Amino acid sequence: MQSQILDFYENKNVFITGGTGFLGKVLIEKLLRSTNAATLYILIRQNKNRDASNRLERMLNCELFDEVRKKRPDYKRRIIAIAGDSAKDNLDLAPEDQEELISKVNIVFHVAATVHFNENLKVAYEVNVQGTKRLLDLSKRFQHLKSIVHVSTAYANWQDEVIDESFCERSFHYKQVESMLQKLSIEEALRLTPSILKKWDSTYAFTKAMAEVLVKENSNGLPIGIFRPSGIVPSYKEPVNNWIDSFGALGLLAFVSLGIARVIPSRLGPIVDLVPVDLVASALIATAWDIPTKDGIPIYNYVSSIDNPITFQDFIASFKTHLPRYPLSKAVRTPKVITQFTTFSKIQHHYLPALLVDLLYVMTLRKPKMLPTIRKFDSLVEIAALTLDKNWQFANNNVKSLWNKMNEDDRKLFPCDVSIVDWNHHFDNFVKGVRVYLFKDPLSTLPQAKIRMQR
Numbered sequence: 158m159q160s161q162i163l164d165f166y167e168n169k170n171v172f173i174t175g176g177t178g179f180l181g182k183v184l185i186e187k188l189l190r191s192t193n194a195a196t197l198y199i200l201i202r203q204n205k206n207r208d209a210s211n212r213l214e215r216m217l218n219c220e221l222f223d224e225v226r227k228k229r230p231d232y233k234r235r236i237i238a239i240a241g242d243s244a245k246d247n248l249d250l251a252p253e254d255q256e257e258l259i260s261k262v263n264i265v266f267h268v269a270a271t272v273h274f275n276e277n278l279k280v281a282y283e284v285n286v287q288g289t290k291r292l293l294d295l296s297k298r299f300q301h302l303k304s305i306v307h308v309s310t311a312y313a314n315w316q317d318e319v320i321d322e323s324f325c326e327r328s329f330h331y332k333q334v335e336s337m338l339q340k341l342s343i344e345e346a347l348r349l350t351p352s353i354l355k356k357w358d359s360t361y362a363f364t365k366a367m368a369e370v371l372v373k374e375n376s377n378g379l380p381i382g383i384f385r386p387s388g389i390v391p392s393y394k395e396p397v398n399n400w401i402d403s404f405g406a407l408g409l410l411a412f413v414s415l416g417i418a419r420v421i422p423s424r425l426g427p428i429v430d431l432v433p434v435d436l437v438a439s440a441l442i443a444t445a446w447d448i449p450t451k452d453g454i455p456i457y458n459y460v461s462s463i464d465n466p467i468t469f470q471d472f473i474a475s476f477k478t479h480l481p482r483y484p485l486s487k488a489v490r491t492p493k494v495i496t497q498f499t500t501f502s503k504i505q506h507h508y509l510p511a512l513l514v515d516l517l518y519v520m521t522l523r524k525p526k527m528l529p530t531i532r533k534f535d536s537l538v539e540i541a542a543l544t545l546d547k548n549w550q551f552a553n554n555n556v557k558s559l560w561n562k563m564n565e566d567d568r569k570l571f572p573c574d575v576s577i578v579d580w581n582h583h584f585d586n587f588v589k590g591v592r593v594y595l596f597k598d599p600l601s602t603l604p605q606a607k608i609r610m611q612r
């Protein structure tokens with residue numbers, strides 16, 4: 158039996174935004190390794206030191222692509238950097254790149270977003286909402302388009318506790334916000350954001366929700382679907398287990414791994430909904446294949462809490478067990494998890510030690526930085542609590558019917574059934590993966606780091 162998904166990708170040209178991010182890289186790796194897509198065009202913005210081609214070259218040299226290098230030695234001929242920026246008119250594309258995309262692209266993955274919870278509203282709006290509009294406007298000109306996947310988040314409509322696979326009617330309308338923001342400077346936007354957001358927890362969820370409304374109203378007949386993953390965590394198996402290069406949903410744990418923070422709430426919601434990044438990439442690939450067969454704009458809630466739930470307690474217990482086994486060379490003190498989230502505990506374990514370190518900084522004429530860092534941690538905890546401390550009830554019928562539609566070969570090549578994940582086993586390696594891939598701290602430095610922690 159031949160994989161239907163492989164047939165769909167055979168000789169197709171794929172356009173990806175957000176390809177330099179955590180999810181985007183894993184998606185690119187999987188497409189290069191497991192499909193015969195002809196060319197991947199990756200929209201990359203220039204940064205201070207590197208242009209788009211340079212950034213792509215650097216990214217392809219990372220260890221995530223080791224397996225591709227072995228299995229598909231011609232992979233570099235199949236991937237092209239397209240200089241551009243979602244936050245600028247027309248995605249800031251050069252006219253010749255635009256023409257190439259218009260005549261060649263068959264499949265689009267719109268992954269790019271600013272995912273900082275507290276991003277300035279003007280910036281978040283420009284990238285997450287307007288950037289999506291620009292992508293749709295361009296896609297309407299594609300001559301051989303088969304499918305577009307817009308990546309949203311399972312928590313975009315976070316005010317509802319029941320999240321089915323339909324559009325949220327309570328989202329703010331993007332046009333209302335646009336006219337408001339046009340009149341504001343960056344500084345004014347910052348000041349007025351709380352009154353604009355009202356009950357929304359973050360500029361991230363606010364703008365992601367508006368982007369969904371924009372997709373609904375601006376897709377006029379485009380073969381488009383919305384894919385909503387929950388919190389994305391390190392890879393389960395592919396191409397290696399526990400690959401991660403961004404804390405993303407688990408940003409708080411970076412502070413704990415480094416020993417900066419220790420006190421976290423014993424409960425941030427009954428269930429923590431997590432999905433490994435490699436399964437997300439496979440599901441995205443399968444979703445693009447499914448979309449053209451659907452009417453309207455299908456929405457796919459890609460979550461684990463329905464078929465393979467993890468309680469927050471189990472997650473923290475596992476993190477507590479494994480954290481001391483993999484101390485980081487850069488840890489400022491022995492990493493520990495304390496779940497008495499009381500003022501006394503925070504003063505004892507956060508503010509007093511931070512104050513002492515900052516005093517040392519001041520005495521040596523350096524800028525104090527521990528207190529601001531620990532305050533940042535506390536404000537992130539507050540946002541996380543707002544988002545997570547809910548009894549979320551998702552529906553994932555479209556994801557289930559997608560899985561049922563995949564034949565045996567499809568399922569082997571693109572495993573995306575979250576019920577296969579053995580969370581205990583996954584968390585066992587989780588902390589190790591964070592050390593090795595995220596903090597670039599090889600296991601060879603572990604004995605030294607352990608000795609340091611015992612002093």
Ligand SMILES: NC(=O)c1ccc[n+]([C@@H]2O[C@H](COP(=O)([O-])OP(=O)(O)OC[C@H]3O[C@@H](n4cnc5c(N)ncnc54)[C@H](OP(=O)(O)O)[C@@H]3O)[C@@H](O)[C@H]2O)c1
Nearest residue numbers: 175177178179180242243244268269270310388389405406
């Ligand atoms: N991580 C999660 O837990 C999670 C959960 C649910 C949904 N999602 C969604 O999944 C997608 C990917 O998230 P991620 O975790 O991979 O985020 P990420 O690592 O921060 O990657 C974001 C990507 O978007 C690009 N980008 C940002 N602003 C851009 C701009 N102005 N022009 C062009 N590209 C721009 C970034 O490019 P640079 O390299 O130039 O910065 C990067 O490639 C997002 O749509 C997010 O909302 C993520």
